[in-house]
Amino acid sequence: MNPFVYYAPTKICFGKGQISHLSELKESGSRALLVYGGGSIKRQGIYDEAVRILTEAGITITELSGIEPNPRVESVRRGIALCREHRIEMVLGIGGGSVIDAAKAIAGGACYDGDVWDLVMDHSLIRAALPIYAVVTMAATGSEMNKNAVISDLGLRVKKSMGSDLLKPRLSICDPVYTFSVPEKQTAAGTADIMSHAFENYFSMIDDFDLSARFGEAVIRCCIRYGPVALREPDNYEARANLMWASTNAINGITKAGMEVGWSCHPMEHELSAFYDITHGVGLAILTPRWMEYVLNDKTVRKFADYGRKVWDLTGTEDLAVAKEAIDKTASFFFDTLKLPRTLRDVGIGEENFEAMAEHCAPRLADAFVPLTKEDAVQIYRNCLS
Amino acid sequence: MNPFVYYAPTKICFGKGQISHLSELKESGSRALLVYGGGSIKRQGIYDEAVRILTEAGITITELSGIEPNPRVESVRRGIALCREHRIEMVLGIGGGSVIDAAKAIAGGACYDGDVWDLVMDHSLIRAALPIYAVVTMAATGSEMNKNAVISDLGLRVKKSMGSDLLKPRLSICDPVYTFSVPEKQTAAGTADIMSHAFENYFSMIDDFDLSARFGEAVIRCCIRYGPVALREPDNYEARANLMWASTNAINGITKAGMEVGWSCHPMEHELSAFYDITHGVGLAILTPRWMEYVLNDKTVRKFADYGRKVWDLTGTEDLAVAKEAIDKTASFFFDTLKLPRTLRDVGIGEENFEAMAEHCAPRLADAFVPLTKEDAVQIYRNCLS
Numbered sequence: 001m002n003p004f005v006y007y008a009p010t011k012i013c014f015g016k017g018q019i020s021h022l023s024e025l026k027e028s029g030s031r032a033l034l035v036y037g038g039g040s041i042k043r044q045g046i047y048d049e050a051v052r053i054l055t056e057a058g059i060t061i062t063e064l065s066g067i068e069p070n071p072r073v074e075s076v077r078r079g080i081a082l083c084r085e086h087r088i089e090m091v092l093g094i095g096g097g098s099v100i101d102a103a104k105a106i107a108g109g110a111c112y113d114g115d116v117w118d119l120v121m122d123h124s125l126i127r128a129a130l131p132i133y134a135v136v137t138m139a140a141t142g143s144e145m146n147k148n149a150v151i152s153d154l155g156l157r158v159k160k161s162m163g164s165d166l167l168k169p170r171l172s173i174c175d176p177v178y179t180f181s182v183p184e185k186q187t188a189a190g191t192a193d194i195m196s197h198a199f200e201n202y203f204s205m206i207d208d209f210d211l212s213a214r215f216g217e218a219v220i221r222c223c224i225r226y227g228p229v230a231l232r233e234p235d236n237y238e239a240r241a242n243l244m245w246a247s248t249n250a251i252n253g254i255t256k257a258g259m260e261v262g263w264s265c266h267p268m269e270h271e272l273s274a275f276y277d278i279t280h281g282v283g284l285a286i287l288t289p290r291w292m293e294y295v296l297n298d299k300t301v302r303k304f305a306d307y308g309r310k311v312w313d314l315t316g317t318e319d320l321a322v323a324k325e326a327i328d329k330t331a332s333f334f335f336d337t338l339k340l341p342r343t344l345r346d347v348g349i350g351e352e353n354f355e356a357m358a359e360h361c362a363p364r365l366a367d368a369f370v371p372l373t374k375e376d377a378v379q380i381y382r383n384c385l386s
Numbered sequence: 387m388n389p390f391v392y393y394a395p396t397k398i399c400f401g402k403g404q405i406s407h408l409s410e411l412k413e414s415g416s417r418a419l420l421v422y423g424g425g426s427i428k429r430q431g432i433y434d435e436a437v438r439i440l441t442e443a444g445i446t447i448t449e450l451s452g453i454e455p456n457p458r459v460e461s462v463r464r465g466i467a468l469c470r471e472h473r474i475e476m477v478l479g480i481g482g483g484s485v486i487d488a489a490k491a492i493a494g495g496a497c498y499d500g501d502v503w504d505l506v507m508d509h510s511l512i513r514a515a516l517p518i519y520a521v522v523t524m525a526a527t528g529s530e531m532n533k534n535a536v537i538s539d540l541g542l543r544v545k546k547s548m549g550s551d552l553l554k555p556r557l558s559i560c561d562p563v564y565t566f567s568v569p570e571k572q573t574a575a576g577t578a579d580i581m582s583h584a585f586e587n588y589f590s591m592i593d594d595f596d597l598s599a600r601f602g603e604a605v606i607r608c609c610i611r612y613g614p615v616a617l618r619e620p621d622n623y624e625a626r627a628n629l630m631w632a633s634t635n636a637i638n639g640i641t642k643a644g645m646e647v648g649w650s651c652h653p654m655e656h657e658l659s660a661f662y663d664i665t666h667g668v669g670l671a672i673l674t675p676r677w678m679e680y681v682l683n684d685k686t687v688r689k690f691a692d693y694g695r696k697v698w699d700l701t702g703t704e705d706l707a708v709a710k711e712a713i714d715k716t717a718s719f720f721f722d723t724l725k726l727p728r729t730l731r732d733v734g735i736g737e738e739n740f741e742a743m744a745e746h747c748a749p750r751l752a753d754a755f756v757p758l759t760k761e762d763a764v765q766i767y768r769n770c771l772s
Binding site: 001002003004007008012014018021208209210214215217218219221222238245246258 | 394595635640
């Protein structure tokens with residue numbers, strides 16, 4: 001195991017009706033920027049409820065709506081301008097991971113003199129941030145309890161994470177009811193995203209820190225159990241609640257403690273989203289089984305076999321066979337059970353940018369579970385074509 | 387599942403050499419009260435190292451040594467007096483759970499005008515506390531990342547927990563090397579304490595919140611795997627590290643989220659310690675299998691069978707048989723593998739105070755997994771005699 005710092009100071013208020021905790025925002029002042037996406041939080045009544053609670057708590061609201069999936073730096077800049085204009089004291093994101101990420105980036109950018117893109121490119125410049133609050137409406141990114149905000153500049157074709165302890169939300173509301181209306185495709189993509197976060201931490205050569213590995217398996221099994229239930233029965237509270245809590249725990253540090261390695265599928269997927277603006281979880285689902293197949297070797301076979309036995313309850317005694325079956329099960333879960341797109345061609349991506357994308361992400365693949373080069377990344381992208 | 391608030395803001399610095407993070411205490415000021423027990427932290431060199439780092443960080447140290455196992459309110463009062471005399475700005479406990487609990491109670495008491503025992507009896511009076519820091523030297527209580535401080539007034543024969551979010555440490559150093567010298571008996575008792583924390587959360591009638599149950603099983607399995615290793619090889623870093631992280635996670639909220647029930651064995655054990663000053667983990671080990679046997683019934687059998695299958699890998703198909711075997715396995719683990727005392731008589735306790743102890747703890751057993759009366763508690767104590 002590696003020495004580690006575990007720091008997850010966000011107060012999570014989880015369960016039906018927990019939005020009442022929004023009154024606690026008054027601890028941070030009286031002027032909030034409310035960040036959200038389209039009209040779904042209005043249709044669901046979350047917007048009205050939030051405005052009512054905040055107003056009763058004496059908080060004045062400035063609004064920034066229209067945050068995109070894969071949030072753009074242009075939206076972040078608009079939010080920062082509003083913060084300055086209205087002397088905003090805290091930022092509240094209500095939505096999925098994109099909205100919360102935008103809220104975080106705005107909170108950091110509002111305390112920085114230069115352009116916020118500097119902070120995306122150099123995290124060490126993040127030296128202060130407004131207090132951040134979140135109401136989660138989708139189980140996927142875990143942004144409600146972590147330090148990252150993934151921001152895109154589609155002009156530059158860059159999608160990149162900015163990270164700082166200062167960007168960890170102070171309080172997040174996780175009400176599973178708010179995810180009842182998440183469409184089938186987004187529920188499936190979110191489930192793949194959660195699993196991918198757990199995978200990125202789980203597939204590590206460090207094998208002497210039991211608890212983190214077991215916690216990771218618990219998160220993955222939870223997705224396998226409840227993802228299909230949420231697809232069949234969108235209003236199933238148990239399924240939505242379990243997925244929501246799995247989402248938070250996949251990436252709040254608890255599955256990573258002592259096992260830190262560089263990530264693999266996320267850097268490769270960020271290129272797909274940056275070049276083609278596809279849904280992050282869809283890109284991850286397409287990449288993951290191909291990445292698993294590509295990195296399966298004499299050294300990693302034991303880990304994949306462990307995964308097969310502990311997550312998929314495989315009982316074979318021959319490691320290589322169990323490992324291969326576990327990878328097949330993973331692919332089948334994504335493509336047959338969750339019905340996610342199976343290939344890059346299915347989402348309209350050909351090989352035209354493989355070299356450029358691999359060039360971009362290769363530096364971040366060097367310290368992964370199995371270190372990968374640009375050529376490796378190109379090959380994995382190729383393997384995703386069919 | 388129940389709605390819940392999960393809030394674990396402590397920064398954990400885990401692993402060999404992490405004591406260097408003590409320099410971060412300067413964020414809370416320049417005058418610290420250093421709380422510890424006997425001479426073991428001096429023999430191990432932890433004391434010298436801590437003093438060196440704090441001094442280099444410009445922090446002036448006032449000392450309170452001699453904290454007892456089952457820390458006494460009298461020691462806490464001495465600490466509070468020192469805080470006032472030296473205008474202390476933060477409290478640092480270096481030791482096991484007793485020392486950290488004393489540090490917490492001092493930190494709370496120093497910000498309260500009346501006597502600290504008021505805070506033990508009424509948590510709502512805790513409205514402020516000095517910042518609390520900890521260096522952990524034993525894997526057991528998990529005090530480094532929770533809100534509780536268990537304090538005893540042996541004159542009153544009361545051992546009781548005071549709890550507040552304000553008592554959660556700001557930063558805790560968990561270096562497994564510091565536990566190499568923990569004696570066999572304390573290592574065994576600590577392992578039983580960790581398991582008991584996980585049990586208290588795990589045995590709940592709430593069965594629809596997968597992740598918390600799986601996290602609990604992971605903690606318990608970790609103890610079963612590594613407790614015996616630490617007994618055989620006290621210097622085994624892997625075993626000590628896994629136990630230490632299991633200890634923190636057993637009681638930081640992660641195994642309880644959504645599953646909250648009143649606890650059972652802890653209230654009963656606190657009476658044993660209050661009346662007889664025995665080691666907490668020893669009392670828990672004696673009580674736990676008898677409590678399990680006592681509450682096994684038609685309603686609870688499924689949960690115990692689940693425990694048997696998921697924790698002990700039992701494969702039987704008949705729930706009652708699996709449940710009984712799991713309870714036997716638990717007893718055998720405590721008494722045969724960890725070699726903890728098997729009966730109350732083994733630790734010098736007869737039936738003379740059963741009525742009084744049961745009378746004391748009964749109110750806290752009313753909302754447990756299986757609600758218990760005073761008469762139930764007496765019977766469980768009786769079952770522990772042989």
